[in-house]
Amino acid sequence: MSKRLEGKVAVITGAASGIGAATAQRFKDEGCLLVLADIQSELGLDFAKQLGDHVYFEACDVSIETDVERVVNRAILEFGKLDIMFNNAGIVGAKGPIDLTPADEWRATTDILINGVFYGVKHAAAIMKKQRSGSIINMSSVAGVMGGLAPHAYTTAKHAVVGLTTSASAELCTHNIRVNAIAPFSMATPMVADAHLKNHLATDEVEKTLAANSPLPGRAGTALDVANAALWLGSDESGYTSGLTLTTDAGVTTGSMVRRPNYEDYVPMQREAGSQGL
Ligand SMILES: NC(=O)c1ccc[n+]([C@@H]2O[C@H](COP(=O)([O-])OP(=O)(O)OC[C@H]3O[C@@H](n4cnc5c(N)ncnc54)[C@H](O)[C@@H]3O)[C@@H](O)[C@H]2O)c1
Numbered sequence: 001m002s003k004r005l006e007g008k009v010a011v012i013t014g015a016a017s018g019i020g021a022a023t024a025q026r027f028k029d030e031g032c033l034l035v036l037a038d039i040q041s042e043l044g045l046d047f048a049k050q051l052g053d054h055v056y057f058e059a060c061d062v063s064i065e066t067d068v069e070r071v072v073n074r075a076i077l078e079f080g081k082l083d084i085m086f087n088n089a090g091i092v093g094a095k096g097p098i099d100l101t102p103a104d105e106w107r108a109t110t111d112i113l114i115n116g117v118f119y120g121v122k123h124a125a126a127i128m129k130k131q132r133s134g135s136i137i138n139m140s141s142v143a144g145v146m147g148g149l150a151p152h153a154y155t156t157a158k159h160a161v162v163g164l165t166t167s168a169s170a171e172l173c174t175h176n177i178r179v180n181a182i183a184p185f186s187m188a189t190p191m192v193a194d195a196h197l198k199n200h201l202a203t204d205e206v207e208k209t210l211a212a213n214s215p216l217p218g219r220a221g222t223a224l225d226v227a228n229a230a231l232w233l234g235s236d237e238s239g240y241t242s243g244l245t246l247t248t249d250a251g252v253t254t255g256s257m258v259r260r261p262n263y264e265d266y267v268p269m270q271r272e273a274g275s276q277g278l
Pocket residue numbers: 013014015016017018019020037038039040060061062063088089090091092112139140141142183184185186187188189190191192
């Protein structure tokens with residue numbers, strides 16, 4: 001059986017850690033040729049070497065447009081095409097109450113989480129338009145679908161990613177380019193281990209904490225769950241899907257963590273409003 005990304009070329013930003021690294025491994029296992037990008041150069045280089053042939057690394061800060069352009073051009077230089085662009089790099093960014101959020105922290109956060117994705121979509125689109133093919137995947141979050149789940153700048157930026165995804169999808173569809181987003185809930189990655197336990201290496205421990213509080217009993221979300229979503233969006237299997245924000249959230253955005261109605265017992269329908277209400 002042929003591999004699901006056989007011969008395809010992907011760029012993945014934020015590929016030195018967490019979801020980006022899990023996606024790089026998953027894509028590689030499915031026959032994809034890779035350019036990995038990250039601000040953590042040493043870690044990224046080591047990881048690219050570990051993945052083996054046809055995997056290159058470019059140091060890149062996604063908040064700098066020329067860095068992102070260089071990464072995309074590396075894919076053309078090495079492989080002559082670009083099939084999949086995964087704009088994944090991110091940070092938690094500015095935290096705290098809105099009235100105490102410093103403007104420079106707000107700008108630094110949105111520079112990475114919004115502008116970084118814009119640069120990725122822009123430079124991938126320039127190449128993919130000429131090819132008349134491609135799949136762009138943007139990293140949003142459940143915080144891009146609902147409020148109250150993350151800090152203000154992060155929530156705003158991840159909503160913007162959903163907006164950019166639908167907008168770019170509407171334009172790029174006519175060029176045979178698909179644009180989709182992924183919106184995970186808390187997954188057991190270094191970012192979340194750092195946020196919950198102040199230790200980015202404690203991913204196993206944070207996985208246990210997430211599993212204990214998960215809407216799916218005993219099951220935490222992992223980087224691999226998101227990598228699998230990216231694999232589907234990057235592959236031809238999702239060939240008629242564009243503009244989608246695909247949640248990997250155990251139903252959190254549909255209310256699975258809200259206090260549940262009684263689904264256990266049959267209660268006859270009340271046909272009239274009465275003193276006990278509806
Ligand atoms: N883990 C989750 O629960 C979760 C949930 C929803 C969304 N996300 C999003 O998924 C993406 C990956 O998160 P993760 O959990 O794997 O985190 P992570 O910290 O493990 O990995 C993020 C990677 O992005 C890189 N990065 C950060 N800023 C960068 C920059 N300016 N330029 C280039 N690279 C940069 C980091 O060096 C790191 O390698 C982020 O966009 C995050 O917001 C994560």
